[in-house]
Amino acid sequence: MVRATLTIGGIGVTFTGGATVVLAMRLPGMALFEGPASDGIVVHLDETLTVPSCSWQHTFNLDATGAKCRFGVGEDGCHYQVFGDGKVLRYDRRQPDRVACSTFDDPGLLRYVLWTAYGMAVLHRNAVPVHSSVVVCDGKAVMCLGESGTGKSTHTRLWCENIDGAFLLNDDSPIVRVEADGVYAYGSPWSGKTPCFRQERYPVAALLRIVQRPENTIERLGTIEAFTALQPSCPPALAHDEGFMDMTVGFISGVIGHVPVYRLGCLPDAAAARLSHSTIFNTRQ
Numbered sequence: 001m002v003r004a005t006l007t008i009g010g011i012g013v014t015f016t017g018g019a020t021v022v023l024a025m026r027l028p029g030m031a032l033f034e035g036p037a038s039d040g041i042v043v044h045l046d047e048t049l050t051v052p053s054c055s056w057q058h059t060f061n062l063d064a065t066g067a068k069c070r071f072g073v074g075e076d077g078c079h080y081q082v083f084g085d086g087k088v089l090r091y092d093r094r095q096p097d098r099v100a101c102s103t104f105d106d107p108g109l110l111r112y113v114l115w116t117a118y119g120m121a122v123l124h125r126n127a128v129p130v131h132s133s134v135v136v137c138d139g140k141a142v143m144c145l146g147e148s149g150t151g152k153s154t155h156t157r158l159w160c161e162n163i164d165g166a167f168l169l170n171d172d173s174p175i176v177r178v179e180a181d182g183v184y185a186y187g188s189p190w191s192g193k194t195p196c197f198r199q200e201r202y203p204v205a206a207l208l209r210i211v212q213r214p215e216n217t218i219e220r221l222g223t224i225e226a227f228t229a230l231q232p233s234c235p236p237a238l239a240h241d242e243g244f245m246d247m248t249v250g251f252i253s254g255v256i257g258h259v260p261v262y263r264l265g266c267l268p269d270a271a272a273a274r275l276s277h278s279t280i281f282n283t284r285q
Helices: 019-026 107-125 152-162 223-233 236-240 242-256 270-281
Strands: 002-008 011-017 041-044 054-061 068-074 079-083 087-091 098-101 127-129 133-137 140-145 167-170 175-179 182-186 201-212 217-220 261-266
Touching: 002 019, 011 019, 011 107, 019 107, 041 107, 054 236, 079 107, 087 107, 098 107, 107 127, 107 236, 107 242, 127 242, 133 152, 140 152, 140 182, 140 223, 152 167, 152 201, 152 270, 175 242, 201 223, 201 242, 201 270, 217 270, 223 242, 223 261, 236 242, 261 270
Parallel strands: 011 041, 041 098, 140 201, 201 261
Antiparallel strands: 002 011, 054 068, 068 079, 079 087, 087 098, 127 175, 133 140, 133 167, 175 182, 182 201, 217 261
16 A cells, blocks of 8 residues: 655645555655645545446536546435546545545546545635636735636736746645635645646735736626636536535635635736736735
């Protein structure tokens, strides 16, 4: 039995299994999060899993590998995600800190599977891997949200280039947690095409929903618009199950209850970075 322990998003994570654990720890950025783990989740890899009759709720193709994926609830009450040629992830909400997975030998698919397993198992702890690019300034995190191609990474890069002291925390999937004293963004081993891996934690100052516009504008959103700005950036599988969705709603409510959410209509220029920075931090550039 191979065993690896990590801390991701302030939560202990243990991988157990065989060859897939070794492959997991070789993924870019993963070793940075290795260390003692307690009071956390366990991801059992290299399990022999079969899928019972399922109510399939969501089918999609994974961009990174082209694998066809299905998400559903089995007649045994467990949640199943099936990948490509029949590799399986199984999650039972009655054992919320444990996930079982088949053997995976494709690094790109394994990265996604571990992200999915982590996201399911930590949701009940008010933690979610949020699709976003995150920049840190003055000791606080600013999260840029938006569909792929809308300019999240461009906007955080413009902060880093034009705002003194700004730096990137994560460019794809930071872990966001609603904690007793506020909302925090953590670095993670999932950072998309930009290899930015930081084992760091910062309070969230604001969320920016990025929209491409012919001029730079910014407006603070009300509760309903703030909710709809954040929800699409949460893991899509969680939106296709009532229990997961209830917990996601609680998480989003906790975030927008503590953190302002803005819609930034912008050009890909330095003026857009200065506008969002001055609005959030009440300064002038």
